[in-house]
Amino acid sequence: METKIYSLIELKQPIGNFVLTVMPAKDIIEISKITPRHKDPIGGIQRKLIPDRVNKIANFIDSSPDRIAFPTPIILSLPDNSFDDNQIKYEITSSNDNPNRLELKLYDKNLDAIVIDGQHRLEGIKKSNSYNNGTLKLDLPVILVRDANESVCAYLFSKINGNQRPVPYSLVADLFELDPNRSITKVAHNITVDLNTSIISPFKDSIKMLGIKINPYEILSQGTIVRELEYLMTKKEDFIKIYNNNQEKYLSKIIINMFNAARNIWETDWYNDNSVIKKTVGFHGFMKALPDLYKYCDSVADFSQSNFEQIFNNSKKFMDGSTDLKILNNLYFTIENFPSNASGAKKITDYLIRAIPH
Secondary structure (H helix, E strand, O other), X not given: OOOEEEEEEEEEEXXXXXXEEEEEHHHHXXXXXXXXXXXXXXXXXXXXXXXXXXXXXXXXXXXXXXXXXXXXXEEEEEOOOOOOOOOOOEEEEEOOOOOOOEEEEEOOOOOXXXXXXXXXXHHHHHHOXXXXXXXXXOEEEEEEEEOXXXXXXXXHHHHHHHOOOOOOHHHHHXXXXXXXXXXXXXXXXXXXXXXXXXXXXXXXXXXXXXXXXXXOOOOEXXXXXXXXXXXXXXXXXXXXXXXXXXXXXXXXXXXXXXXXXXXXXXXXXXXXXXXXXXXXXXXXXXXXXXXHHHHHHHHOOOOOHHHHHHHHHHXXXXXXXXXXXOOEOOEOOEOOOOOOOHHHHHHXXXXXXXXXXX
């Protein structure tokens, strides 16, 4: 796919900031995906497609080509692509000629942007003869939600559809499983908020909530952190127990202690923009090591910052003795040493785990 650039308008609302643009229907269909709840009970937010509704839209397009009108926006959730094994699939940046205007640059049509609202319109367009024979020329308004997790997508979907065409109540009730008084997603979100607001957190005021960057110190996205926490609390036994025992404050403190220790041991890296220690690859590397670090700390009943510092001191010594790393000006976590992909994160994890006493 050739690189495509779209001008954006920022839309500020109480829940967060969105962006608006206009895209050809073909581009929207190529980059989006629909996640029905009945096929994907974990991340799906959409109701079942209603074939009759899809057919009516397709027939409307083919029978009245000069009267086609779809003025309401398609709403898409852009994925978090800050950590991708292959390449960045899109960017939202300031335009070259106007720093106050944003641009969306699409590099890959396989974006899998989740359709929050507009699935029947898109499916009807796809089914129309004029779309399939290439004669349809149709631009659509699009609202883009950046880096929203499932609970935000579900909230937007239920509010949009609950206040317009009625949604079966069973679906609405099921959607709120994603964000009830207590759920994996909600707990992960609360820990992320704690990391961003606690005065003892090394990540205070440095997390892009809803994926929206407000100040230059914000590096990590909310989605990156939430997904790592969701993984731990659904896949790793120790963290499943923490969730089941309502100990999220305890887990938050452990993570804060771990990264405060990392900040103290690799202080030059922590405060240098050329280091990846606070960026996505660094965060992934440390969080992938956390299950092993947790087991050791639990075995000695010591989750203190100083205990993490002792382990990381050993990691630093291993790095100093490595022929695989180039350490210049006391910078260890450079992109040359730890590239921004899965292998770079694993390399960090390996250095941390290797230093755990046995």
